[in-house]
Amino acid sequence: MKVRVRFAPSPTGGLHLGGVRTVLYNYLFARANGGDFVLRVEDTDQNRFVAGAEQYIMDCLNWCGLIPDESPEKGGPYAPYRQSERKHLYADYAEQLIASGHAYYAFDTTEDLEKMRKDYRRDDNTNPQYDHNIRGLMLNSLTLPPEKVAELVQNGTPYVVRIKMPANETVMLTDMIRGEISFDSSLVDDKVLLKADGMPTYHLAVVVDDYLMKITHAFRGEEWLPSAPVHVLLWEYLGWKQHMPQWAHLPLILKPDGNGKLSKRDGDRLGFPVFAMNWTAPRTSETTKGFREMGFLPEAFVNMLAMLGWNSGSEQEIFSLDELVERFSIERVHKGGAKFDFEKAKWFNHQYIQRTDDATLAELAKPYIDMELGIGNWELGLLSKVVPLVKDRCTLLPDFWAQGHFFFTTPEIKEEAAIKEKWNDQKQQFFTSWINILTAQPTWDHAVIEATFNEELPKNGLKKGDVILPFRIMLVGGKYGPGVFVIAEVIGKDETIKRIKRVIG
RNA sequence: GGCGCGUUGGUCAAUCGGCUAAGACGCCUCCCUUUCACGGAGGAAUGACGGGUUCGACUCCCGUACGUGCUACCA
Incomplete structure (x- = not known):
């Protein structure tokens, strides 16, 4: 069976470091196994949709050189690759689950749900869930007579479809990184599968699309682990268990100080980028710096990311993308999260600058000189003389100006x-x-x-x-x-x- | 609160029962360089804790602690 993997971002903003690393691991795995790498856009949340984010994600992948074989832009045998365009597919599967008794209609309003969470909150259960204990008390096709359900559906009452989690079953999952993981199904809530607007939630969409797109291996962040039993059961209930992809839950990338997931805010706070490229939020026009604009070479960025959570077992740290394809193995990915170290990231870039030929460096440095002196206001030939002279002092691309400005203009005497x-x-x-x-x-x-x-x-x-x-x-x-x-x-x-x-x- | 996952120097990490515990980043010292870097030579710095199992445990098991993730009609 042909290996097929997918990166499935939702277009809600800038592409995070961790996202790029997930892309990388997908890409390396696909290339190493002669498989396909597909980009699937998970835009099922209309409230969080951000214009331009999808294009931005593709631009980032391009910059990194991690080009998908199939994508919304490129198309492919399993098109469309945007879930919003696949909307019509999901309802049938939800119906199928209802018919087999593994899902049900729920008519509870937002207020009903809030009331439930309030009423059942206790010291030993601070977050009551819509689960096997509670569903009997709510407004759904399990508690309502069939005629009433039919009537509600027919007269257009908004409803969602929820999975009916079984009680007292152990759901097992074999993770390529973590091994056997088990969950008690009684402790997992009846997740919404189909929303009132007819869109699927992630839980339904990921299973349906992974099946339809013949995905064989699924890499995603560790934050998905708690909902994995829902997905496993869905594969089973839909009758596709033998086609379920092999899972790999990737460790998180943590903030350098303290603990917790690395966020855009940490970058702003500590002065380093978190996004691959500059991202401007269309609504606020606020721009967040990216690695590209800060002067990283994409090869260095990718290499650095590869080593954050994986190593080859040897002392080698500098790997070209081709070498990574050859050496990478999912089994050697770490279980524990890694704190992001910007100093080490810069070291990788310095290494790559030293290994890049002078002509290429001159090309890369040119925009930064242009930025200072204006396009056409300086002698291009001079840059090729300057590059070999200053390159060992350059860590990021703007350093070519910082270290070489005096070749171009008479400097201010600072000492x-x-x-x-x-x-x-x-x-x-x-x-x-x-x-x-x-x-x-x-x-x-x-x-x-x-x-x-x-x-x-x-x-x-x-x-x-x-x-x-x-x-x-x-x-x-x-x-x-x-x-x-x-x-x-x-x-x-x-x-x-x-x-x-x-x-x- | 519940559930899941995790835990080797400040950080990234090797080790798959034999450890006097690699290597890298960062830090410090020295050399090179009449600058700054690069480069070279050194240095400080690590197995969360408690029980087992074993001739032997960083490695296997259990417990505790700590951290982290999830606990939405978000992904």
């Missing part, structure tokens, strides 16, 4: 104190006469510049250490950067002399 404090006549004299020597130089390369620099030192009773730092600050503005004579070579004779004069007057 003036370091020059002024120990300034004296000898130094003044040194630079004054050195400028004249430089001006007369027919060739301009770092070796020549350094040679003249060295020759001029003793004439003024100076050592290299006395003036090399001041010279650096003249050119760079601060105490950082590549070899100072190389910088002088790259910015050119006129600019070098200009920058020295600017300081010595």
Whole structure:
């Protein structure tokens, strides 16, 4: 049987780190097993629908290079891939469940449900559920005579369909990551399967669509584990038990400080991205930063995510996507959640920058230089000289500007104190006469510049250490950067002399 | 409250009964570099707790604690 996996997001906002990791594991598993990877949009909640979110999700997958084989955009043999467009399919299955006695109509209003939760709340049961103990007390096709039910349905009274959870059964589930898990069916509530608006809930839709789309392995977040028995029973009640996919409940990605699931808020609070790419909420126009815009390379982002919850068992940490396909195994995925570490994420990006060829880096860095200087306002050829000089100091793409800005424009002197404090006549004299020597130089390369620099030192009773730092600050503005004579070579004779004069007057 | 899941350094983690418990990030020291990085050499830092099982337990079992997830006509 052909392996088929699916990523099933609901289009409600930005794509979270954890979501991308779920996509990745799906993708790796599909590729490794010669299977299909499908993107199915779970837009069954009309209240939470956010315009543009679906397109955004696909853009994120594109950026990461995790392209689905079948999707709403691309189509495929099991189209449509949007649950809202599959709405008509679900009611029949709900009816089938009612007919076989595994589900029932419920006519309780929101107020009825609130009242029930209030009335039955006790200290040892702070959250009463609509379950096998309670359903006999509610307004549904189990408590109402058949004629009454038929009448209510016919005259358009809103109703939902609920699963009838059995009492005292042990529901078993074999998880690829966690092994055997069991639940007591008495403790699981009668989940709504079909909502009053005719849309299925996740519980029904996921089972029906996984069946119809012939999904063989289902990866999802650990937060779904408690509702897994509902899904297992649905597979059984619908008569599809032998087709049920193998489950893998992935560990959560936790916030770096304290505990709990990593949320968008944590990123805002601690200054790192949580979404793959910038996301602007259409309603509020509020933008949340993404890894892409912060200057991550998609390969580094994906590699980092792969290692958050999985490792190969070897000491290797840097893997290309192809290597991951080859090495990844779901059995080696951790059970416990992992705290997200932004420092480690940056380290991955630094590694990838060092391994990327200079021409590609120049392409990647270009937009950030454009952002500072304006498109077309600077010499593109200069960037290819700068990239190899500053790349080891760059962790994120904007660092190419931070580390190399002085190649493009005359920098502001930020370390003036370091020059002024120990300034004296000898130094003044040194630079004054050195400028004249430089001006007369027919060739301009770092070796020549350094040679003249060295020759001029003793004439003024100076050592290299006395003036090399001041010279650096003249050119760079601060105490950082590549070899100072190389910088002088790259910015050119006129600019070098200009920058020295600017300081010595 | 109930139920599920989890628990090796600050963080990510190896180990599938033999451990003097890898490696990476971060941190610290030193070297390299008359800058900052890169690179190199070191260092501090770990099995939640209590019982079993076993010649031997980080590894297996039980309990406790702690954490976390769910407990919606949201996914």
